[in-house]
Amino acid sequence: MHHRATSRRTVLAAATATAATATAAVAAPLATAASASPAPSGTAAPPAGSLDADVAAAGTLDSDARERALARIVARMSLAEKVGQLFVMRVYGHSATHPDQADVDANLREIGVRTAAELVATYHVGGIIYFAWAHNTRDPHQIADLSNGIQRAALAQRVPLPVLIATDQEHGIVARVGEPATLLPGAMALGASGARDAARRAAHIAGTELAALGIRQNYAPVADVNVNPANPVIGVRSFGADPRAVARMVAAQVKGYQGAGVAAAAKHFPGHGDTTDDSHTKLPYIRHTREEWEALDAPPFRSAVAAGIDAVMTAHIVVPSLDPSEDPATLSRPILTGILRERLGYDGVVVTDSLGMEGVRTKYGDDRVPVLALKAGCDQLLNPPDLDLAWNAVLDAVRGGEISEKRLDESVLRVLRLKARLGLLRDPYVPRAGVDRVVGRRAHLDAADRIADATTTLLLNEGGLLPLNRLTHRNVLVVGADPASPSGTTGPPTATLTAALDGLGFTATALSTGTAPTTARIEQAVAAAAGKDAVVVATYNVSATSTQRTLVARLAATGVPVVVVAIRNPYDVAQLTGQRAVLATYSWTDVELRAAARVVAGRVRPEGRLPVPVPRADDPTRVLYPIGYGLSY
Numbered sequence: 001m002h003h004r005a006t007s008r009r010t011v012l013a014a015a016t017a018t019a020a021t022a023t024a025a026v027a028a029p030l031a032t033a034a035s036a037s038p039a040p041s042g043t044a045a046p047p048a049g050s051l052d053a054d055v056a057a058a059g060t061l062d063s064d065a066r067e068r069a070l071a072r073i074v075a076r077m078s079l080a081e082k083v084g085q086l087f088v089m090r091v092y093g094h095s096a097t098h099p100d101q102a103d104v105d106a107n108l109r110e111i112g113v114r115t116a117a118e119l120v121a122t123y124h125v126g127g128i129i130y131f132a133w134a135h136n137t138r139d140p141h142q143i144a145d146l147s148n149g150i151q152r153a154a155l156a157q158r159v160p161l162p163v164l165i166a167t168d169q170e171h172g173i174v175a176r177v178g179e180p181a182t183l184l185p186g187a188m189a190l191g192a193s194g195a196r197d198a199a200r201r202a203a204h205i206a207g208t209e210l211a212a213l214g215i216r217q218n219y220a221p222v223a224d225v226n227v228n229p230a231n232p233v234i235g236v237r238s239f240g241a242d243p244r245a246v247a248r249m250v251a252a253q254v255k256g257y258q259g260a261g262v263a264a265a266a267k268h269f270p271g272h273g274d275t276t277d278d279s280h281t282k283l284p285y286i287r288h289t290r291e292e293w294e295a296l297d298a299p300p301f302r303s304a305v306a307a308g309i310d311a312v313m314t315a316h317i318v319v320p321s322l323d324p325s326e327d328p329a330t331l332s333r334p335i336l337t338g339i340l341r342e343r344l345g346y347d348g349v350v351v352t353d354s355l356g357m358e359g360v361r362t363k364y365g366d367d368r369v370p371v372l373a374l375k376a377g378c379d380q381l382l383n384p385p386d387l388d389l390a391w392n393a394v395l396d397a398v399r400g401g402e403i404s405e406k407r408l409d410e411s412v413l414r415v416l417r418l419k420a421r422l423g424l425l426r427d428p429y430v431p432r433a434g435v436d437r438v439v440g441r442r443a444h445l446d447a448a449d450r451i452a453d454a455t456t457t458l459l460l461n462e463g464g465l466l467p468l469n470r471l472t473h474r475n476v477l478v479v480g481a482d483p484a485s486p487s488g489t490t491g492p493p494t495a496t497l498t499a500a501l502d503g504l505g506f507t508a509t510a511l512s513t514g515t516a517p518t519t520a521r522i523e524q525a526v527a528a529a530a531g532k533d534a535v536v537v538a539t540y541n542v543s544a545t546s547t548q549r550t551l552v553a554r555l556a557a558t559g560v561p562v563v564v565v566a567i568r569n570p571y572d573v574a575q576l577t578g579q580r581a582v583l584a585t586y587s588w589t590d591v592e593l594r595a596a597a598r599v600v601a602g603r604v605r606p607e608g609r610l611p612v613p614v615p616r617a618d619d620p621t622r623v624l625y626p627i628g629y630g631l632s633y
Contacts, residue, residue, distance in 0.1 A: 051076060055160065058416070059425035070416050074409055077159050082405075082412045083394050084124025086374070088166060088351065088382045091116045092134045094142050096149025103135055111387055116146070117153035120163060123391055126415050129383060130167040130176055130215060132488050137167075137177050140213060140439045144430050147214020151428040162428035164263070164419055166217035169206060170237060172587040173568065178489025179590075180440035181209050184448045187222050187249070188570075189455035189586040191239035191611030192630075196252040198451045199239075203256025203264075205444045211261045212438040214430040216422050219313055219351075221253040223266040223300035224273035229571050229615060233278040236568060236586045240611025241273075242627055243296050247303035254307040263418055266304035268315035268353055269340060270322060270329055271297025279316040279359030283328060286319045293321060302344060310418055311349040312340060314378065316359025327376075330360050331369065336377035349414050351380035355390065367393040374403055379411040452595035457608030458631040459573050460582040465534075465561050467602025467633060468506070473533040476501055476508045479525045479555070480538030481515045481548070481567065483588060490590040493538045493567055500597030501536075508536075515540050517551045525551060529560045536563045536600065537579070540588070542572040544617065552576045565596050570610060574617040574624050584608070605633050 054076075057069035074082070092106040093099025096116040099107070104114045113119045116128065128150055130136035130143070137143055147165055154163045167176045172186010184202045185193075193199075203221070210218055225246050226238035239249040250266060257264035268279075270286075270293065277284035288296060301312070314330040322339060323332040330336075330352050340346050352373050353360070360369055370381045370390040374397075384390035397403045419425055458466065468476070478501070482492035490496070494510040501508040511528050513521045529535050535555050542548045556562045556578025563581045566572040570584035583599060583606070585592040598604045609630035616624045 051159065055425055058420050059423065066417075066420055070413055070420065073159065073161070073416065074412050077412070079398060079405070079408075080395060081124045081157075081159055082408055083391060083398070085126035085161070085412050085415050086379060086381050086394070086408075087123065087125045087384070087387065087391060088127030088129050088164070088380050089119060089123070089125050089387055090129055090131060090134055090383050091119050091136075094135050094138050094146060096146055096153055100135070116150050120150065120153040121157065123387060124157060125163065126161070127164040127166055127217070127380060130165065132176050132178070140181060140435045141432060143177065143213040143215070144432060144435050148429050151214070154428070161416070162419060162424040164217050164415070164422075164424065165215050166219060167210070167215050168219045169210060169215075170220045170222060171202065171206060172589065172592075173236060173486050175487040175589070177210070177213065177215075178485070178487030181213075182206070182440055182444040182448050183487065183490065183589050183591050185452050185455050185592055186236060186587045186589075187239045188226075188236035188611055189452070189592060189608070191245065191249060192457050192584070192586060192608035193451070193454040194245070194609060194611075195454060196248055198454065199249045200252040200256040201447060202451055203253040204260045205447060207257040207260025207262035209439045209444070212430060212434045214428075216261070216424065217263040217265065217311065218257055219265045219267060220257070221250050221264065221266060222268075223250045223304055224268060224271055225296055225300060226273045226612060227296060228274045228276065229569070229612070229620070230276045231273065232276065233280065234272050234275075238273055240627070241613060242611065243299040245611065247299040250300045251303045251307040254304055254309050258308065258310060261422060263310035263349075263422060265311035265313045265351060266301055266309050267313035268317075269301055269312050270315065270317075270319055270335055271301070272315045272317055273297065275317065279353070280357045281359075283359045283362040284317045286317050288319065288321060290321045293319065298344075301340075305344050305346045309346075309348060310421070311351050311380075312346060313351050313353055314373075316353055316357055327363065327372075328360050330378065331364070331372040331376050333376045341377055347414075349379045349418050350377055352378050352382045354382050355384040361385075366390065370394050371397045371402065374407070374411065379414045448591050449594065452591045453598065453604045454607045455586065455592065456595050456599045456604075456606050457570065457584040457610060458581070458599065458606035459570070459584060459610075459614075459625060459629070460579065461631050462580045465580045466563065466600060468534055468563075468600055470505045470601075473561070474505075474507055475531070475533045476506050476536060477511065477525075477529050477532045477534075477560075478508055478536045478538070479511045479513050479528070479551070480536075480565075481540035482512045482538075483515065483540055483568075486587070486589060491588060493588045493593055496590050496593045497536060497538065497565070497597055500594045501601065504597060504601040504603060506601065513551060515546075515548070517547050522547070522551050522554055526554050526558060529555055529558050532560055534561050534563060536565060538565050538567050538588070539572045539576070540566075540568050542566075542575040544575060546575070548572075549575055549577075553578045556580075563600060565593075567593070570612065571614050574614055584610075602633065606631065
């Protein structure tokens with residue numbers, strides 16, 4: 001039975017009335033929002049036994065009182081409200097009530113509502129995830145206003161529970177919030193530094209700024225151990241290939257994020273580091289034995305649990321040694337309940353990876369996936385492709401007895417405990433003044449530069465070419481790949497490197513040649529190199545058939561010394577010939593490119609060490625550069 005369809009008039013009438021209330025509330029000045037939650041001194045307390053009293057008690061620090069209050073709140077909730085608490089959904093628009101018309105159209109087409117406020121009112125969603133492509137993250141004040149608007153809509157419901165707003169702000173190659181927020185080195189760059197204090201500090205800065213924007217759940221850190229250089233989906237999002245080193249960095253980032261008041265999420269359980277398939281488009285298989293899983297994949301997740309991780313995100317992967325049914329881990333009770341909860345002793349929130357990814361949709365339909373995820377042990381259902389279908393499927397499963405209401409209540413309580421622990425039940429709003437005080441502050445930006453300085457890895461330096469001498473190598477040509485900025489606010493890489501070198505006393509010229517340079521573009525670069533003292537080439541995921549190889553070889557043949565800066569994977573060096581020096585930055589965000597320029601110029605010494613081995617191109621079973629390799633001056 002499809003409850004939205006059969007009772008559409010009743011549901012939508014109630015939702016419209018609630019949404020109208022929410023819309024009016026959100027339109028009020030944000031100053032009201034900032035002062036609405038904490039009751040001023042002398043204000044009468046809510047009557048004992050009331051819903052407001054339970055919400056207030058649930059926001060206290062007394063764990064026993066909080067548990068009793070949360071149980072009373074759950075008992076007051078309707079089945080539909082409980083089901084809604086488990087969903088974390090995307091929504092288009094920069095405003096909770098007045099998005100642009102194109103975003104209204106997208107919401108109607110994909111979700112059946114017009115705005116974020118209507119989404120909350122109609123489906124009682126417990127979480128919303130922000131994306132840059134959904135136009136949620138234009139600028140810091142807009143993000144804070146959107147967050148406050150969503151919370152106004154949430155507190156206008158019959159049971160006024162705040163929304164847990166989330167995003168993927170891993171930094172490095174995955175960043176949804178861009179400048180002027182502080183952008184920091186990503187996981188593999190931090191792994192190259194080997195500094196747990198830097199990893200914790202980076203997470204604390206990121207968490208502090210996210211919290212100021214009203215984003216209180218971050219789907220980071222990545223706990224996958226990237227042992228496969230061909231991994232198309234993890235790669236530099238991982239801290240490295242050494243399970244113990246990854247475990248240390250994961251624990252440090254958990255402490256950093258959660259110390260800043262943001263729920264961290266270790267992902268992707270049980271480990272997505274050894275695959276050649278992308279779970280966005282396929283269902284990957286991990287062929288590790290149980291013993292290999294214990295040695296390679298489990299340590300970072302054990303470390304995260306020991307560090308008190310607030311959430312664990314599942315992977316849409318098949319691990320036959322852990323579950324011979326070959327269900328994806330997101331839908332596997334042996335993996336999520338048997339291993340994660342019972343064996344690793346984890347009792348926090350388990351969130352699915354996006355339910356719109358093909359990896360979880362390959363074996364079962366979109367109506368079965370959310371039900372099976374809950375039965376497996378998940379608590380939060382992230383971004384289903386069809387919310388109405390998924391929401392009703394879970395509702396039907398509870399009403400039909402496939403999922404007991406006791407099991408449903410367990411997940412609702414986990415979600416509410418997390419919201420209470422984050423202080424959202426006390427006050428979910430963020431003040432506008434906090435945005436200016438916290439986001440992109442100079443101390444954070446300076447710290448990001450210092451952290452990045454210790455990540456750049458020098459792999460090759462023939463004849464001591466680096467650092468470049470401004471007297472003998474002043475005129476520099478910068479060519480290469482210009483991939484789109486992870487956050488949409490930085491780059492392009494060749495321009496960033498050029499500006500940084502100019503600022504360090506060189507005379508630099510930029511020429512973008514792309515990730516697949518044509519013959520004509522290569523000839524243009526060769527001609528531009530004439531008369532230059534050095535050429536810096538930004539490479540991006542060089543393969544055996546990539547024309548980036550030809551670009552580097554042709555430039556080297558001119559006799560002008562070539563410096564390669566591998567701006568994503570460090571494996572590029574194995575595919576290239578003729579270059580005199582090679583640096584790895586692990587990402588192409590400005591903070592890492594500026595650090596590379598300082599290394600080229602000799603302003604800082606290269607300190608990074610490879611956190612993954614680089615295999616030979618002609619024989620991948622042999623290592624060209626081992627873990628821990630790195631040169632310096």
